[in-house]
Amino acid sequence: MHILTKVLSHTLSSDSGLGRACLAGLFVVSCLLPQAALASxxxxxxxxxxxxxxxxxxxxxxxxxxxxxxxxxxxxxxxxxxxxxxxxxxxxxxxxxxxxxxxxxxxxxxxxxxxxxxxxxxxxxxxxxxxxxxxxxxxxxxxxxxxxxxxxxxxxxxxxxxxxxxxxxxxxxxxxxxxxxxxxxxxxxYGGTADGSASGSSGLTGAMGAQQVAVLMVNFTSQPEVPWTAQQVEEAVFFQANDFIRENAYGQTWLEGDVFGWFTLNVDPAGCPSSDIAVAGKQAASEAGIDLSTYTRIVFAFPDTGCSYSGEATVGGSPSYAWFDGTITNAGVVSHELGHNLGLYHAHSLDCGADVLNSSCTVFEYGDVLDRMGTATAGHYNAYQKSRLGWVGEFSSAELLSPTVSGTYTIESLSSQNAGAKALRFPRSVDPATGNTEWFYVEYRDGTGADGFLAGSRYEPTVSGGVVVHVGEDADPNSSGLLDMTPNSQKYDMDDFALAFGSSFTDSVSGITISVSQSAAGQALVQLDLGDGDSNVCQSATPSLQVLSASTSAAVTAGTAVDYRFAVTNEDGAACPGANISLVAEALADWDAVFAEPVLMLAPGERQEVILTVVSAASSTAGYYDINVKAQHESGTLSASQVTYVIEAPSQQSDVQAPTQPLSLAVNVGRRKADLSWQPSSDNVAVAGYRVWRNGMLIADTSTNSYSDFDYQKGMDYQYQVEAYDAAGNLSVPSEIVSTTDTSTTTSGGGSKGGGKGKK
Ligand SMILES: [Zn+2]
Structure with missing residues (x-):
């Protein structure tokens, strides 16, 4: 269990005087060496x-x-x-x-x-x-x-x-x-591959409900160790990590799936070549008769090879991939990497010198000591991360309060599974040009459930005696930042990041003041002063835009109409007159995206539901397509949201027919180039392109039936060959080989390819 040794060694080193920059847990950033200008x-x-x-x-x-x-x-x-x-x-x-x-x-x-x-x-x-x-x-x-x-x-x-x-x-x-x-x-x-598989699934799509996980236990010809049983892996992934994720998601997301293996791969494990391990691992599973196409999360678990990482994971992806170097039985590392797979980036902390927040903060990559995306031994993903995953929201069963008027608001502990608001957020600033909002998130962590790690930690005294404040932006998923609410304090500065009950904080940018107190065990009271005190003056505000229907559509065939239901609210203060709010949806040029009512006249505080109908172009390929939606107040302020339109892959048997063989390959050599041309191939669907080979090496990929080779050197003997392919990846019979020593006509021989095609 070398991961535990690692935890220990980090803790020791941070306590033994590396200074405040090194204070987080397992995944602590290396005391933030600046991305050195190696003027090397x-x-x-x-x-x-x-x-x-x-x-x-x-x-x-x-x-x-x-x-x-x-x-x-x-x-x-x-x-x-x-x-x-x-x-x-x-x-x-x-x-x-x-x-x-x-x-x-x-x-x-x-x-x-x-x-x-x-x-x-x-x-x-x-x-x-x-x-x-x-x-x-x-x-x-x-x-x-x-x-x-x-x-x-x-x-x-x-x-x-x-x-x-x-x-x-x-x-x-x-x-x-x-x-x-x-x-x-x-x-x-944002996606759209021919098979619809590796499309653009962000944290906003695919993070709800059952996650189908296939864990492949693999080892290597040179290292055929079998350090765990399938039951041990199952325990870590489908019990411990699953419990963690299900609690984090308030029961809305969980892990299902299977453990397969061991498979022994003929791959040199030095340096953990993730891509090679994935290719060989999938092949071994397929040869064993396992159908991986029903899984959306593919995990490779191998014995500790001594390579430099504990885990590696794609950010999003369907399927997503994760790799564990000897760490699969560590549920903390598993739920960290699966967090990446769901679409999360790391949970950072910000050190802004003498300020809580300013424009020149140092970002600590793994600095959030409360969030498992910062520290693998820590607890709940923070409220910003959960809002990205759709696990908390204004209209979710796990409520995220987004107050627009000053007042006192009660939040539950973030780890509580009871009804009641889980966190509170309010805008710090809105970029008028893009509608991108930077939010403050306020949450209360009381050490219950998966936050049990807090008990006895050096953060416990201040965390349980106050609230925790983060910032995060809509437009940058990598912007989660834990704030130190008592900057420049003595000793370990980041140990006392909470905003203590009985104290308050005023942000210099927004003018907002947060004051906090505790009403009862497991709850915090947050008193917000949003600067909207004078009720006789019109305080105009950014309208709100919420997706009420599923933001990701069911998979449909191209050309199908899909409806999305939105709620638009005029958030202006009561002293304002009614205002026009315009709705715009941005889809691809040849798509239709139309609101039933593109302009709404709303009184202050009034909320109206409206339907957006999207029709994709009949020619669009399978994949996930994001559609940006904006609600713009007549004063110019706007809110942005996003829905995803999913086009299903054509049924499997649809195209198995390869294009015809390219015929009559002709090569005309000049002094510095060779011009190749051939008769176009035909295909039952369409020819997608041609690959050009020279002496068995792939030299070009072209969509037309000609190519000029500028690497040609006069007098050399080159052998050219061309093959056609279609969008489904079917390859034609290769053309005849034409040699530059025989430039007059083509031969009529069959299509054997030059050697070494597999080489890259
Ligand atoms: Zn990570």
Whole structure:
């Protein structure tokens, strides 16, 4: 149980003087080393090696073996330096790209060791890696039709999630892709893959009800250990972690499923290659006759390989994936990673110096010591996280109060399973341009239920004697922040983060004052002064917009009309006149999204229900499509919400027919390129594209029936071949092979493919 040792060692080190930055629990951030500006040697190394390469290429005549091996040494060394640079400062890589003139002069055989400009679309995968060092690593991957590239960028835009279709522009080398800025990773659609599976399920969809979990116990040919029984895994996942999640969700979400294995995989476990483990694990399960398609959460559990993480998980995804390195029987780690799978990011804490909150706070990645998304030994996910999952809400059976007038409000303990409001939230600020709201969340934690870890902890005295305050934004799912309500106190500053009963806090931005007291055991009274005191002055407010029907539709065929029911409330103060509130729904261009009444005239406080009807284009592919909905007050303030329209995958048997073989492949060679063309293939549905192979290597993926190979070098013997594919992934019989030594006509031979097709 090395995880327990880890807990212990963290606790010891934090108590022994690493200072206040290191105070959280298991997943504590490494005392927040700033993402160091490693103004490293990599920059100058790349420049130097590029210069060496340039001078070597100057005096090289073809076939000079000595020169070739010198070039090879420099190219490989430069490739390693560039890969370091890609990781250290991806934004800088573009300016160090090998000039095209040099690249063209390099022998073909080196092309894989040299970076290339990249511009392609694919599916995004967002993965959290919870390092044992206490560092969190958020990784992004781009899956194209034939590659999985790790995306390196320093400023990803908020809200990226597994299943999104994106277009990426940058520099690629090996399986790395460096991107200059967040803007070069453009979101095309929130889901919509051909099989409808890995679509964009955020925390807002799919987090309610039964979660179908398949746990695959896998080990490795080189490490065939069997450290647990299926019963032990079942106990941790389907009893302990399930109890935790069901209590957190007030009974609205739970885990169901099965434990399978052991499967021994022929994968080298060094470094925990998650993608390889997933591929081999699914294959082994399939060979054992297990149908994984009925599960939405796939979990891989393997013996402790000694790799650097305790757990890794995709943020959202359907199915989602999680990996456990020797930690599957630790229910705390299991419910942390499953939290990611449901769509949650980490629960941070904010240290804003002498202030509770200002614009220059230090964010501690795992700093929320009360929330299991901050600390694997902690308790309930906080109220902001639960509101994202739909577990608490204004109209949910587990109520989240959203008061718009000053008053005194009672909240239950967050872990209470009784009726009664679970938490309170109110806006701190609303961005007038986007409608994005930053909220304060107030909750009371009394150490009951899954919050039992509080008993005897050093936070207990202050937490149980006050309320806990968080901030969180609608538009950034990674914005959960625990506030220290007594900043700059002595000793361990973050130990006393609660706002004590009998005290109050005034926020300088919103002017809101919160005063708290305790009425009875298990309850807290929160007195809110929202600055709306003078009832004779019109206090205009942002209208509220609530989805009353399920925000995610049932899966329907493309072209079906789906109704969503909303409630719109004019939140203006009583002294205001009635106001027009306009409703807008933003769907894809060829879809219809129409409100039964697009403009509502509402008196202050008046609430009206209205229906939005959405009809997708008949040609839309299967997937999850988010539709942004806005309610805008005539004064300009607006509220935003979102619903999801689900198009079901075409039935399984619908397309098993491959496109026809591409015929008459012709190759015309020039001095610096080879132009390929062929007769278009046909297909029962449609040809989606063609793959072009050269000497058994995949070199291009094109949607048209021609391609120009600019890597062609005159005089070399190249063998070209083309195959067609359709949207369902059916591959045609490959075309005949055409060799550049025989450029006049094509041969009529059959379609055997060049060797090494499986190589990447
Ligand atoms: Zn994590």
């Amino acid at each position: 040697g990599s920059h100058s190394q790349v420049v130097e090696l590029t210069q060496q390469l340039e001078s070597l290429l100057k005096d090289t005549s073809e076939g000079n073996e000595v020169a070739l091996s010198a070039i090879q040494r420099v190219v490989l060394s430069r490739s390693e330096s560039l890969k370091r640079l890609m990781r250290e400062s991806p934004a800088d890589v573009a300016q160090f790209q090998l000039p095209a003139a040099l690249r063209d002069r390099l022998p073909m055989s080196f092309s894989e060791s040299v970076e290339a400009p990249f511009s392609q679309s694919g599916e995004l995968e967002v993965v959290f890696r919870d390092e044992e060092s206490g560092k969190a690593q958020l990784h992004y991957y781009l899956k194209t039709s034939h590659q999985r590239l790790e995306i390196l960028l320093t400023d990803p835009r908020p809200g990226l999630r597994t299943g999104m279709q994106v277009h990426a522009v940058g520099t690629s080398l090996d399986n790395l892709l460096a991107i200059s800025s967040g803007a070069d990773l453009e979101v095309l659609a």
